[in-house]
Amino acid sequence: MRSLIVLLALSCSCLAAPASAVAQEGHPIKGSWLGTWAGNTSHGPDIVVVLDWDGKAITGIINPGTDNIPVKNATLNPEGWVVHLEADAKDKSGRALTYVVDGRIENLHLPGRAVTGTWKNQKESGAFKITRQ
Amino acid sequence: MTCGAVRALASAVAGVLLAAVPLTAHHVILAKFDESKRVTLSGVVTLVDWRNPHVHVFMNAREKNDRTVNWAVELESPIDLQQGGWNRQSLRPGDAITVEGIAARDGSRQVWGRSIVLTAAGRQVLNLTPRAPAVPLSARPVPRWPDGQPRLGSAPGGAAGYWAYPSATALMEDGAGVAMDADGLLRNVTDAPRVAPLQPWALALYVARQRRVLQDDPMYLHCKPPGGPRQFQLPYGVQFLEDRNRQRIFVLIGSGNNNFRIIYTDGRGYAGQIAGDDDNPLYYGRSVARWESDTLVADTRGFNEEFWFTNGGLPHTDRLRLIERFSRTELDVLKYEVTIEDPGAYTRRWSSTATLRWVAGEEMPRHLCQDNRP
DSSP states (O other), rough: OHHHHHHHHHHHHTTTTTOOOSOOSSSOOEEEEEEHHHHTTTTTEEEEEEEEEEEEEEEEEESTTOOEEEEEEEEEEEETEEEEEEEEOOOOOOOEEHHHHEEEEEEEEEEEOEEEEEEEEEOOOOEEEEEEE | OOOOHHHHHHHSSBOOGGOOOOOSOOOOOOHHHHEEEEEEEEEEEEEEEEOOOOOOOEEEEETTTSSSEEEEEEOHHHHHHTTTTTTTTSOTOOOOOEEEEEEEEEEESEEEEEEETTTTTTEOOOBBOOOOOOOOOOOOOOOOTTTTOOOOSOOOOOOEEEOOOOOOOOOOOOOOOOOOTOOOOOOSSSGGGSOOOHHHHHHHHHHHHHHTTTOOOOOHHHHOOOOOOGGGGGTOOOEEEETTTEEEEEEESSOOOOOOOOEESSSSEEEEEEETTTTTBBOEEEEEEEEEEEEEEEEEEEEEESOOTTTTTOOOOOOEEEEEEEEEETTTEEEEEEEOTTTTTTTSOOEEEEEEEEETOOOOOEEEEEEEOO
C-alpha cells in the first residue's frame, strides 16, 4: 500500500505540472493574440492583444507593456463569429485616436485560430490579422 | 493452446457485426470515418499492429485495375478485442480475409473494420459484444466501513472491482430527453438548445463541434485527460481508492491517458496547499468533498479550458464549478448526480444524473492513450 501511495504521489506531482498553453477550448476569443494591423504609423504594424471573457463581457488590452491600450468595447457575435473591438489611444503627438477593428474568427476549431478583418482610426486604416498563441 | 488452435477457435465463433455494438471507442468513429463510404476489401494480412488505443490490421488488397494496395484496417482497442475472444495471433500475416467497413473521411487508405471474415473458413472473426455484468435478482447491501460509512470501492476482503457501464455516456440536462448516440452526437443538431442552458456563444460552439462530427475533441487529437463528468462516461470505467488515513479519495480512470483525480476529504479549502493546484487550473480541478449521510458530495473548481468535460463537446470555461453527489444505493449501483455551474458558458445552474454498474471480481482495464495515435 505504501508503494502504491508513493507511486500515486509521484504521479500527482507530474499532473500538477503546468498545463500546456497550446489548447484553449473555452470562449473562442479568450487568449493572447499576436499579429499585425498593417499600415499603422502611430503604433507600428505589429500588435499583441490579450482578451478575456468573464461570462458577460469581453475585456482586454492591446500591446500590454508597451502601448497599454485598454479595449473599450469588444463583442463577438457567434453568428458568423464576427468580432468588433474599440479602443481609445493617443498618437505620438498626444492626439486622441479611437481604433475600431472589425473582423471574423477563422479556423474556429483550431487552438491557433485567427481574427482577420480591418482596422481604422481617424487617420489611417488597413488590414488586420491576429493569431491566437 | 497453440496458435493454430486459437485461430481455429476464433474462426469457429460466429461473430456479431460491430455495427450493432454500442461501444464507445477512444475516438468518435464517425469523426475519422465516413458512414456513407462503405468499403469491402479482400486480400491478405501483412501486419497486425496490436497497440492502444486501436488495433490496426494492415492488408494488401487488390483493386479493380488489378493493382495491389495496402490498407490499414482500424479496430477497437486490444481490451475490447480480447473481451471478444481475440488475441494478437487471431489474425496472422498471410491470412486471407474479407473486410467490410467504412472508409476514412480524408481519402486515405484507412477503413474502420466492422466485419472481418477469414476467407478460407468463411466465418466472422470479430465479436465485440459488450458484456455488462448480470443484474442481481435482488439488491445486495452496500458495503460499509466499520464506522458505517459506505465504501465506494470493494467490500472488505472482497475481490477487485470497478465502476463502468454508465447509463449515460454524454451530458444533458435532466429531463431534456434529447436523442444522441454514445459519443454524444446529436441525432438532430437542431436539438442542441435543449441539451443544456447554453449561452449564445457556447451554443454556437457546441453546434460547430457537432457539425464537425466531434473531430476536434482534444482527447481524440492529443490524449487530453477526461476531466469533469467525462471521466464517468468512458468505456473502461473508474475505480475509487479510498485512503482514509490521508483523508482523500483517488479516482483512477481506466480510459483516456490512464491518470487519476484526487478528492480531498480532510476539510481543506480552496487555497492550495499543494503548489500549483490553486492558481494553475487543472484538468481535474480541485475537489473538496464531505459526506452527507450516505452521499459523498464533492465541490470541484479550478478547471482549465483545455479539454472537453463531456462526450459530445459541450463547452465550459475556467469558471466551471461542479457539485457531484456520489451515492452507492446498493452494492452494484452508483448514482452520480452532477450540478454544473459555469457563468462563463451557461445561463443558469443545471443538473444531470446517471448510474454506473459495479463490475465485481475484475481489475479495471488499463487503456493507455499512448503515442497520441488517433
